[in-house]
Amino acid sequence: MEWACIMTARMWFHNVFVPRDNKPITRPVLLGVVTMANLMGIGVVLLLVTVAIPAPNVFDPHVVWISEEVVPLYVAASIGLGWVWVTKRILDQLRWKNDDRPLTAKDQRNAFLAPWRLALVPMVLWTIGAVLFALLYGSVSPGYIPKFVFGFSFSGIVLSVSCYFFAELMLRPAAAVALEAGRPARRLSPGVMGRATASWLFGSGVPLIAIILAVAFALLERNMNVTELGAAVLLLTMTAFVFGLASNLIAAWLTATSVRDVHSALQRVEAGDLECQLEVFDGTELGELQRGFNAMVEGLRQRERIRDLFGRHVGRDVAAAAEGQQIELGGEERYVAVLFVDIIGSTRLVTARPAAEVVRLLNCFFAVIVEEVGRRHGLINKFQGDGTLVVFGAPAGVCSPETDALATARAIAHRLAAEVPECQAGIGVAAGIVLAGNVGAYERFEYTVIGEPVNIAARLCELAKTEPHGILASAQIVQASEPYEQTMWDLGRQVVLRGHGKRTRLARPRRAPHDRVAALCAGTNRK
Incomplete structure (x- = not known):
């Protein structure tokens, strides 16, 4: 039963999120994923500052106006002007993929930097939110400052990294076209090692650090009972599980698809098919592997052309004898x-x-x-x-x-x-x-x-x-x-x-x- 659930989830993930046939992911899908991830982050922060870490109370009469007026206004502005508008602007820079024109160096750079920029948007907005609300709530009571800095920093880091991996996965067709136009002067994406490290560090490592800090504050300040501490640890653990699993799954998928393509192409070459050509869509060492495979196959094709030409000039038997002995x-x-x-x-x-x-x-x-x-x-x-x-x-x-x-x-x-x-x-x-x-x-x-x-x-x-x-x-x-x-x-x-x-x-x-x-x-x- 568990295995069936896992396979069903895997098929659903592949059908929904993985680009096929080099068709671009529509902007509504990417915008929806980024917005949904950040809304989940807002929910995590609300649970952290209200349930997991209830003291000091954000609905205290002295600060309730911030919670009921400023917070909703900032969230709405962040979604409308930040995540949607800025993300749309970033994706507009990739419209060249549907235009019948040669790529410029700027177009290529925009394709490689798009995942970074899409990850930077929530990071900036969460950082602004952390500073803004720490100042507003802290002006009433300094006890609010660590609470909001901790909650916003935790959510901002985890969500930004998750957005990066989602964007890299969904913008893979654009990266393929950009890589087809030529090799960039320098690599603008993390390598395989960096991708794996980042997926664990920010998807699981940061939540673990957050749990350690929550327990440490509870022991030092002694302002949380066992139930509140348990709720905080449970919430942080669930967040670590969900976003850590998503980040690691995407990172593994990005790596596995490239390796799988190369392995399949190698089998075709082994069977005698020298016309196969891999699409280079990965900006890491795996992309170099794909490009190297294409160069290898081109060399084999050239070798076969030379062998055929040699055989036509001197005869197949003479050519075979020349190849087989000194x-x-x-x-x-x-x-x-x-x-x-x-x-x-x-x-x-x-x-x-x-x-x-x-x-x-x-x-x-x-x-x-x-x-x-x-x-x-x-x-x-x-x-x-x-x-x-x-x-x-x-x-x-x-x-x-x-x-x-x-x-x-x-x-x-x-x-x-x-x-x-x-x-x-x-x-x-x-x-x-x-x-x-x-x-x-x-x-x-x-x-x-x-x-x-x-x-x-x-x-x-x-x-x-x-x-x-x-x-x-x-x-x-x-x-x-x-x-x-x-x-x-x-x-x-x-x-x-x-x-x-x-x-x-x-x-x-x-x-x-x-x-x-x-x-x-x-x-x-x-x-």
Whole structure:
């Protein structure tokens, strides 16, 4: 039952007082809270000076005119001219939040100082009241002076701090906009430690001191009986409980909401969401934590952009290898399959068409190659003018580089004929041992492959430009591929490739299935 009551009170507090969706709290709500708190303070003072500390009597015939005329007049003036009018003026300084204009340094300062000013108003009014009534009642009898100084000082301190915490909570949306405009030159709000200390000191510590003073005066003056002393202690204890609980609850809420937001955002980042951005609404170290989180996420986003750009330039596998190990110049021998693609008649293509159309065609041409190579986990080692060098088996190994290279060559030829018939291309495929690694200097290097298979693939690409399907492979790579892929190729004659002394047996793809014939027909007229 008690737990249910606590949870109900917590939900009510959150729904009524906590701003949501960065919507500003209306002035009537804030004015009502400040006024209600001070009216409660007036009630506490009246109980203190009439019930808890009855002597001297405030309704004595010599001072009754003060109690019945001056006190109500001062309370009415304080509420109307003080709490309502001054509070309204302070809130008017925050109207910029609804204006479509950039914030000035003055606007930002007003947002940060608003809780302080709203707390200063009751402090000033309670101080004036303490001095005024101590003088008025003290002019009749000096015994009234400690009574009113004690009562007004106690209520003024406790209520001013409570008003500060309420204002800081309710004006959080305005603080968020101000903090979004930039970091202030100096912090204008207490830190987390100061907030926690103030909530206890003024919410509970001051009432405890008041209880000690009440007991001490009763023992020294001996002008209170046990019942009156008990009433005074009971009243001060209830006040300490109510305002101490409110102050500590708000201070804890101000801290917990910031920590909860950061924790939730960290979970989103951990799940891979790098687009989350925290709203900075706290002027303490927690605000710095929120701002630091945003800076961290921005750094992660920039890192991902660089990683993506790096992967696009050198290939995903090369980028992953560079991240996972120390970069060293040199290389290692690897068995790879090499695929070389080159456009037929690129000079004629460039001179016969507008530049914009040439760029569009080249982008479509390379897009087909990138998609098909990526589908089989190959590496586009480099774009050489209108040609492309593709490697399967380095830096990341694959189960059957020969099969992947041959299947990719057939898929590229099929898609180019169907999707980019304007760009006819020759494709050469070979396999063998190459030297794969980083070549260059420590300041600038690139991952590449060097060896006979690269040269053979380039020479086969030249010969393939005269073939009907535009593809030639070495018989050696076809024979090393998986059985299904071998059925897609026919072995042909042996030729001596330019720059090679040994004879190389050629392999051509078999006639495509019927649904591919139409697509391939567009690419058969090659020169």
